[in-house]
Amino acid sequence: xxxxxxxxxxxxxxxxxxxxxxxxxxxxxxxxxxxxxxxxxxxxxxxxxxxxxxxxxxxxxxxxxxxxxxxxxxxxxxxxxxxxxxxxxxxxxxxxxxxxxxxxxxxxxxxxxxxxxxxxxxxxxxxxxxxxxxxxxxxxxxxxxxxxxxxxxxxxxxxxxxxxxxxxxxxxxxxxxxxxxxxxxxxxxxxxxxxxxxxxxxxxxxxxxxxxxxxxxxxxxxxxxxxxxxxxxxxxxxxxxxxxxxxxxxxxxxxxxxxxxxxxxxxxxxxxxxxxxxxxxxxxxxxxxxxxxxxxxxxxxxxxxxxxxxxxxxxxxxxxxxxxxxxxxxxxxxxxxxxxxxxxxxxxxxx
Numbered sequence: 621x622x623x624x625x626x627x628x629x630x631x632x633x634x635x636x637x638x639x640x641x642x643x644x645x646x647x648x649x650x651x652x653x654x655x656x657x658x659x660x661x662x663x664x665x666x667x668x669x670x671x672x673x674x675x676x677x678x679x680x681x682x683x684x685x686x687x688x689x690x691x692x693x694x695x696x697x698x699x700x701x702x703x704x705x706x707x708x709x710x711x712x713x714x715x716x717x718x719x720x721x722x723x724x725x726x727x728x729x730x731x732x733x734x735x736x737x738x739x740x741x742x743x744x745x746x747x748x749x750x751x752x753x754x755x756x757x758x759x760x761x762x763x764x765x766x767x768x769x770x771x772x773x774x775x776x777x778x779x780x781x782x783x784x785x786x787x788x789x790x791x792x793x794x795x796x797x798x799x800x801x802x803x804x805x806x807x808x809x810x811x812x813x814x815x816x817x818x819x820x821x822x823x824x825x826x827x828x829x830x831x832x833x834x835x836x837x838x839x840x841x842x843x844x845x846x847x848x849x850x851x852x853x854x855x856x857x858x859x860x861x862x863x864x865x866x867x868x869x870x871x872x873x874x875x876x877x878x879x880x881x882x883x884x885x886x887x888x889x890x891x892x893x894x895x896x897x898x899x900x901x902x903x904x905x906x907x908x909x910x911x912x913x914x915x916x917x918x919x920x921x922x923x924x925x926x927x928x929x930x931x932x933x934x935x936x937x938x939x940x941x942x943x944x945x946x947x948x949x950x951x952x953x954x955x956x957x958x959x960x961x962x963x964x965x966x967x968x969x970x971x
Contacts (some may be wrong), residue, residue, distance in 0.1 A: 658691035659867045661860075664707070664715035666700040666852055669897040671908030672821065675740070675917075676716065677892035679878025688870035699801070700775040700819070700852055707734040707857050714856040714871060716740065718775040719957065720849050723942060727954040734855040737962045738872050738928040740879070741851025741916040746776040746783075746842040749823040750815030751808065756838045760787040760845055769799040769807055769816030777817040779842055779849060781945035786846035805830055815840075821911040829904050841915075848938040850930065851916055853958070861959075868962045876927060876964050883913055883971060918971060926969030929960055 665673055676694055679685055685692040695712075697703055703717025704725050719736050726733040748763065750756030755766060760783070770777045784791055799807060799816070805826045807813045815838075816823060824839050842849070854875060856868050882889035886909050893909075894900055921931060939948070939955055948954045963969065 653686070653689050658686065658689050659864065659870075660691045661685075661693070661713045661867065661871060662711070663692055663694045663871075664703055664712040664717075665694060665697040666703050666716050666718070667698075667822070668696050669893050670822075670900065671890065671893060671905035671910075672912045674886065674889040674893050674909055675879045675882045675912075676875065677878075677896070678882045678889045679874045681892045682878065682881065684874035684877045685871070688874045690867065690870055690874065692871070692874075699773045701773055701778065703855065704734060707855055708732050710857065710859065712857070713860045714854060714868075716852055716854055718778070719851070719853045719855075720938075720942060721775065721778060722853070722855055723939070723948075723954050723957045726957045727948045727950060730950075730953045730956070732858065733957070734857055735861060735956070736853035736855045736958045737868060737960075738854040738875065739850055739930050739958070740853055740927070741912075742919045742922050743843050743916045744779075744847065744849045744851035745819040745821055745912070745916050746779045746817075746847065746849065746851070747820040747823065748776070748815050748817055748840040748842070749808065749820070749827060750838045750840065751811070751832070752836045752838050754811060754814035756815050756840075758838060758840065760840060761789055763815060763840075764790055764793040766814035767795045767797060767812075769804055769813035770796045771801050771804060771817065772798050774801075774817050775851075776819060776842070779847060780817070782849075782941045783842050783845065783847055785944060786941070808832070820915070821908045825904060825908050825911065829901070848934055848941055850935075850938060865962065869964075872928070872962055873964050873968070876969055879917075879927060880971065882909070883918060886910055886913060923971060926966045927971070928963045928969050930958055 680692060680694055700718040701721040703715040704721045706712045707715045722734060722736055756762050797813060804816050804818060804823060808816050808827050809830045809832050820839055820841055824837060827837055828834055861868060890906055890909055893905055894902060939951060
């Protein structure tokens, strides 16, 4: 599958534009608290300072956190699944990570597990990226008889049990290699593996950037093949939720403004990434950001209902698929991994 390029700007609706102007006026008339008087929060991303990080860095660079009385530090991550552990152990107050990993963590230890408070990737970016020249097609069963690169810490690989079951894939006919993130695309490009797990905007675009022709790349997005899972969400520690719920609400208000700004003007928002990652290739990161906005964030459901919430029917269906892959100890506690009560009003979350 070849992913068509998308325009590098997504216009706001008239209603959204009006809210943006009102928000700008409010910020202009607000005197932020001194840094010493703000609530300090440490926030971890899921990955490096690449295109999608602009969704979060925009709020920082525009002063939205400061306007909410927060002193937020945003740090790079090491993987969407690692975010859960980083927040659970208290190293970070909040972060951006894989909600399916969070559900498992909450099922195992509900007292220490974070809670998701804002869904950002309404459509999960979980994918398997393969080479057509290596026999991979748009049919998931073409993976049989092939060698798959499977980074153990990868969020997409964690979905394999459910994806395999949904698509009736015979796992016994597949060879898995546990490979690190840095060698995933090089091994795909060299033919050492036929396909690999990864987030679509990461593995697909990085492989293409290495010179593999787009018509030789097959992008098997799990959301297109029966997987109901949500993707990454903003999650916060139990300690922060208990001690300062107002700070959580303030964090989400600022993030919502920053994300809406990034969707409206991605080229401008990308500067927040490029200023921190001088080795980044602007065209590649622009495409990465736009791919996330178009395919994972600004879905039909989000356009109708606003950023951050969940469809409760779909949530239950996702839990069914997770439990089918490996039983949950306490489904009710696992289902409480998402708490919607900290989100801004719906009118503030519409595009």
